[in-house]
Amino acid sequence: MAAPVIATVLTLLVGSLLFAVLGYDPLATLQAFFITPLNSLNGLSEWLLKASPLILIACGLAVGFRANVWNIGAEGQLIIGALAACGVGLFYPNPDSWLLLPLMFFAGAIAGMAWAAIPAFLRARMNTNEILVTLMLTYIATLLLSWLVHGPWRDPAGFNYPQTALLSAAAMFEPFDYAYRLNASVFITVVAVFLMWLFTDRSFLGYKMSVSGAAPLAARYAGFRESAAVWTGLLAGGAAAGIAGMAEVSGPLGQLSPQISPGYGFAAIIVAFIGRLNAFGIVLGGLLMSLLFLGGEAVQMNLGLSAALTRIFQGILLFFLLAADFFIFYRLRRIPEHA
Amino acid sequence: MPPRLELRNITKSYPGIIANDDISMSIMPGEIHAVLGENGAGKSTLMKIIYGAAQADSGEIFCDGKPIAAHTPATSRALGIEMVYQHFALFESVTVVENIALAVSSSFDLDTLARQITELSNRYGMPIDPYRRVHDLSVGERQRVEIVRCLLQAPKLLILDEPTSVLTPQAVVKLFETLRQLAAEGCSIVYISHKLDEVQELCDTATVLRNGKVTGTARPKESTSAQLARLMVGAELPEMHVSPSVPSDKPVIEVRGLTAPARDKYGVELKNVSFEVRGGEIVGLAGVSGNGQAELISLLSGERTHANALSIQIGGKAAAHLNASERRKLGMAFVPEERLGRGAVPPHALWQNAVLTAHRSGLVRNGLVDRKQANSFAAKIIERFKVKANGPQSSAQSLSGGNLQKFIVGREIALEPKLFLVAQPTWGVDVGAAAFIRQTLVDLSRSGAAVLVISEELDELFEICDRLLVICQGQVSPPLIRTKTNREEIGLLMTRVDRGNGTNGRGEVAIQD
Numbered sequence A: 001m002a003a004p005v006i007a008t009v010l011t012l013l014v015g016s017l018l019f020a021v022l023g024y025d026p027l028a029t030l031q032a033f034f035i036t037p038l039n040s041l042n043g044l045s046e047w048l049l050k051a052s053p054l055i056l057i058a059c060g061l062a063v064g065f066r067a068n069v070w071n072i073g074a075e076g077q078l079i080i081g082a083l084a085a086c087g088v089g090l091f092y093p094n095p096d097s098w099l100l101l102p103l104m105f106f107a108g109a110i111a112g113m114a115w116a117a118i119p120a121f122l123r124a125r126m127n128t129n130e131i132l133v134t135l136m137l138t139y140i141a142t143l144l145l146s147w148l149v150h151g152p153w154r155d156p157a158g159f160n161y162p163q164t165a166l167l168s169a170a171a172m173f174e175p176f177d178y179a180y181r182l183n184a185s186v187f188i189t190v191v192a193v194f195l196m197w198l199f200t201d202r203s204f205l206g207y208k209m210s211v212s213g214a215a216p217l218a219a220r221y222a223g224f225r226e227s228a229a230v231w232t233g234l235l236a237g238g239a240a241a242g243i244a245g246m247a248e249v250s251g252p253l254g255q256l257s258p259q260i261s262p263g264y265g266f267a268a269i270i271v272a273f274i275g276r277l278n279a280f281g282i283v284l285g286g287l288l289m290s291l292l293f294l295g296g297e298a299v300q301m302n303l304g305l306s307a308a309l310t311r312i313f314q315g316i317l318l319f320f321l322l323a324a325d326f327f328i329f330y331r332l333r334r335i336p337e338h339a
Numbered sequence B: 001m002p003p004r005l006e007l008r009n010i011t012k013s014y015p016g017i018i019a020n021d022d023i024s025m026s027i028m029p030g031e032i033h034a035v036l037g038e039n040g041a042g043k044s045t046l047m048k049i050i051y052g053a054a055q056a057d058s059g060e061i062f063c064d065g066k067p068i069a070a071h072t073p074a075t076s077r078a079l080g081i082e083m084v085y086q087h088f089a090l091f092e093s094v095t096v097v098e099n100i101a102l103a104v105s106s107s108f109d110l111d112t113l114a115r116q117i118t119e120l121s122n123r124y125g126m127p128i129d130p131y132r133r134v135h136d137l138s139v140g141e142r143q144r145v146e147i148v149r150c151l152l153q154a155p156k157l158l159i160l161d162e163p164t165s166v167l168t169p170q171a172v173v174k175l176f177e178t179l180r181q182l183a184a185e186g187c188s189i190v191y192i193s194h195k196l197d198e199v200q201e202l203c204d205t206a207t208v209l210r211n212g213k214v215t216g217t218a219r220p221k222e223s224t225s226a227q228l229a230r231l232m233v234g235a236e237l238p239e240m241h242v243s244p245s246v247p248s249d250k251p252v253i254e255v256r257g258l259t260a261p262a263r264d265k266y267g268v269e270l271k272n273v274s275f276e277v278r279g280g281e282i283v284g285l286a287g288v289s290g291n292g293q294a295e296l297i298s299l300l301s302g303e304r305t306h307a308n309a310l311s312i313q314i315g316g317k318a319a320a321h322l323n324a325s326e327r328r329k330l331g332m333a334f335v336p337e338e339r340l341g342r343g344a345v346p347p348h349a350l351w352q353n354a355v356l357t358a359h360r361s362g363l364v365r366n367g368l369v370d371r372k373q374a375n376s377f378a379a380k381i382i383e384r385f386k387v388k389a390n391g392p393q394s395s396a397q398s399l400s401g402g403n404l405q406k407f408i409v410g411r412e413i414a415l416e417p418k419l420f421l422v423a424q425p426t427w428g429v430d431v432g433a434a435a436f437i438r439q440t441l442v443d444l445s446r447s448g449a450a451v452l453v454i455s456e457e458l459d460e461l462f463e464i465c466d467r468l469l470v471i472c473q474g475q476v477s478p479p480l481i482r483t484k485t486n487r488e489e490i491g492l493l494m495t496r497v498d499r500g501n502g503t504n505g506r507g508e509v510a511i512q513d
């Protein structure tokens, strides 16, 4: 547990230095970054609202990462999940049916899984590299979304904006309070965290995946199929990302536009690693990452820091966190020169 | 003359165990010194401390009378100390010459180094191809790489931690000649082995460890192996009981015309392999490592499958197309030669490693791992096979080599297999435990199981097997009845001279030089 502490201290030091050199008051900036966003109810709501998809997706991805299945295309799976869910929401014959939300949930999950099934199939059958395939499919998903909102799904009454019509009330998660955006979809994340813990810590399938990750030859020795690990890993990530996409359209967004995710799918990869691929760690990682998103916006608006500078600061923190982890397990040493 | 190496009061503890307890000893230049002891006695730990790969909690080390400060493997190498680890420390994904280059201190170019390796390894009767990747090598070949790496450095003190466990008898003879010559030139050698005949042949002096303490010293050349064994184990060795075998009518495993291409260009092609093992008997597969054993084992265990389902039948069912797990359902159990990373997951606890193959024995319920059952399963193995470990929670990689071997053998035997495949069953296991494992194998077969033992140790095979097969260049000989054959006949079959194509003279080279 020393690593996060060291990382935080280092970040605060380097960050203060950076702000000071650029002429901002370090204390005020840090306060605006980490404290101000959380001292209102709305701030807390936003914090959880953004942490929720990050944690949800990271849980799904970590299942695969533990078995060395590298799904880095959660962003694409999220988009496809959002597309499918929104499609159901827009075109289901009865827009007031209570069935709508559950249907959209499954549509999102299944679409995310289907998108992830492509790299799974290719890796299991043809041993292609899932890193490349998942990443490339993300670009395809982005373009597909763009085409739909500019073309067939564009809202005819929308003044030519590239966006779909708004979803009906029955297609949306109810906010806890209409003043804030936080809604019931956070419970999905809570359940996902529990399932993730159950899967990785207790289930036999999760055990097999950890064997595949830690010692592939032992997995083969025991007869655990590599393809099972590939499929499980990718489908778990795809389902989680697809559901996160659904929760976005049925939550804060209410419709599709060309930009539906501020990079949750990519940030979740970092969240998974900050959380050391375990459920509890991922919750903390997601909360931290979400705070970085909020703090970054806050300092840009309140103190006029540039977007680039806030990104650098976020990068420093993540870098120290991951590096501190690394140096806990490995030691860097100077090797004496030989003659 | 100051001793080449002097240890004073070395103590080292790990959680729950004192691995080295106040150990002092000294070794003169040119002395060949054995360190003997049961599994988990602390031999490897002591060697790692001498080499600087582990740090003692207290105590001092002197080399040629001078204390070694800031001790790391690099300082050791600068002093001329080289070590062959029990669990090899090679980089899997690069070639032999690149591996060796990493450990060489002087400047070099790869091609020259490769030539040196080829030349030196042939001279020492341990031929290796410097351009092969390490992950393609069998454990025997890796062992040769490790030894050649050390010899290239012309060391002043050479530490060998069970170097011969997987070498062929011929290579051992060559190695001993080399070691004697090195010693004559003033190099001191620390030699660890559980093979007492080797120790008697090679070593001038010996220190015996038990539970981390020095319990005695001996002059191996003047002692009998029974005396040495008693010093190590602290008791007499049990007698083996081999009752006559009553083979079943039907074979439990039947291999018919199994032909398979080599895994890669350095592998060995299997040619029309046929044999069978019946319930109630132990069949041994003898052969020089690298003659197709690795291919055959992975095909028998299901780690590799074969399109012609009928070429391997288990219990009368076509099985060659089944994976390892499906074959285990037919009653198979298997101990591979690599224990770390194949037979066990190194960072996982022993209870988790029990689940690896014993998950069908009630360790998994409703899709969830039953930790309590897994713990008690592991605890039972630890008790029955006297595995020295800090309970089922200790990780596989924290166990001493022999103790992990005992755990894996124990786990597979606890599955009560009908068909038991085992490669190098007593590799790295101390004399007491080896006798116990052999007896357990005999008992298992006499209770009706079919047992196939793949081993390079002819003595072991002759002690427990009912019939013997010999594998050479991918071909398996017809079975020989143990009581009607002898070492010479088997030895000849093992090194059958290859006429015509010169690609596969490895077995041959090993005895020619």
Ligand SMILES: Nc1ncnc2c1ncn2[C@@H]1O[C@H](COP(=O)(O)OP(=O)(O)OP(=O)(O)O)[C@@H](O)[C@H]1O
Pocket (backbone or CB within 6 Å): B014, B015, B017, B018, B019, B037, B038, B039, B040, B041, B042, B043, B044, B045, B046, B086, B388, B389, B390, B397, B398, B399, B400, B401, B402, B403, B428, B430
């Ligand atoms: N890294 C470690 N962490 C915890 N315990 C360890 C570690 N390394 C060794 N031990 C323990 O120290 C003891 C001595 O181990 P060591 O490897 O020195 O035995 P050994 O005499 O070489 O045995 P073997 O003949 O089986 O190779 C064992 O009980 C082992 O479990």
Ligand SMILES: [Mg+2]
Pocket (backbone or CB within 6 Å): B043, B044, B045, B086, B161, B400, B401, B402
């Ligand atoms: Mg050892």
